[in-house]
Amino acid sequence: MKYNQLFRKIMQSTPTVSLESNSVKTLDSTSIVMGQVNSGSVSDLILFDTDNDTDKIIIAGKSSLRGGQTEGVLMELSMDDATVLSIRHNAKHNYDVMESERTVLNVFDKAVLGNTSHSAREMTTYDLSRELKRMKETSGDTYSEKRRLRLWTMEFHKKFALPFGSIFFAFLAFSIAFVFGKHRGQTICLFIGLVVCVLYWAMQIMGQLFVQRVGLNPFWCIWVPNFVIGFMALAFLAVLLKK
Numbered sequence: 001m002k003y004n005q006l007f008r009k010i011m012q013s014t015p016t017v018s019l020e021s022n023s024v025k026t027l028d029s030t031s032i033v034m035g036q037v038n039s040g041s042v043s044d045l046i047l048f049d050t051d052n053d054t055d056k057i058i059i060a061g062k063s064s065l066r067g068g069q070t071e072g073v074l075m076e077l078s079m080d081d082a083t084v085l086s087i088r089h090n091a092k093h094n095y096d097v098m099e100s101e102r103t104v105l106n107v108f109d110k111a112v113l114g115n116t117s118h119s120a121r122e123m124t125t126y127d128l129s130r131e132l133k134r135m136k137e138t139s140g141d142t143y144s145e146k147r148r149l150r151l152w153t154m155e156f157h158k159k160f161a162l163p164f165g166s167i168f169f170a171f172l173a174f175s176i177a178f179v180f181g182k183h184r185g186q187t188i189c190l191f192i193g194l195v196v197c198v199l200y201w202a203m204q205i206m207g208q209l210f211v212q213r214v215g216l217n218p219f220w221c222i223w224v225p226n227f228v229i230g231f232m233a234l235a236f237l238a239v240l241l242k243k
Contacts, residue, residue, distance in 0.1 A: 019034055021037045029142065030048065032047050033045060033047075041062060043062060045058075046058070047105070057084070073108060076107070078104050083097065125156070151212065154212075172196065172236065177189060
């Protein structure tokens with residue numbers, strides 16, 4: 001809860017902190033392609049939004065971003081010279097085009113922080129498993145619901161993968177100590193340990209990015225780093241047994 005409150009305060013006071021020039025930002029079911037970002041203003045942007053039956057594309061010129069002024073609104077995006085293209089899924093040959101000198105897009109809390117008062121990382125394993133079961137039974141086929149289910153499944157696997165990772169690390173440390181410790185001292189063991197730790201957390205971060213941005217399977221993205229560490233431990237153990 002404190003994390004969400006702090007994040008909300010930061011986003012409302014300095015909304016551009018989460019934006020990068022020439023990048024893509026995903027908020028719920030909306031993807032925003034940014035131009036140059038400088039001091040609360042965006043040179044140009046393209047926004048792709050999808051709901052149950054309509055795809056929307058918004059193209060805008062210079063835009064400004066500020067913190068929300070009303071309850072539930074995290075940020076307000078004011079767009080100049082906006083063009084909105086709406087296409088229905090069941091009638092793609094028909095479309096609507098709207099033009100506006102100024103358009104204001106509200107970014108709500110739930111689009112960034114989620115729909116529930118507690119995030120997945122704040123829940124216990126038992127509560128999270130119950131919530132995942134409910135989500136699988138009630139979630140639809142929309143992009144935002146699938147993405148939310150995927151992210152919560154990732155958090156569920158993290159609650160098991162990270163503690164089990166310590167077991168794999170202990171197994172690896174045992175093997176390295178017996179292979180190198182006797183003849184080459186503690187220096188090489190420390191070096192190998194640091195390299196393995198950096199490799200492990202790099203794979204963990206990359207796995208989470210693959211789940212969030214590419215949509216890969218959460219199980220494999222979170223557990224593969226543990227499997228790699230376990231394989232390395234077995235390799236060092238095989239060397240030890242040969243000796």
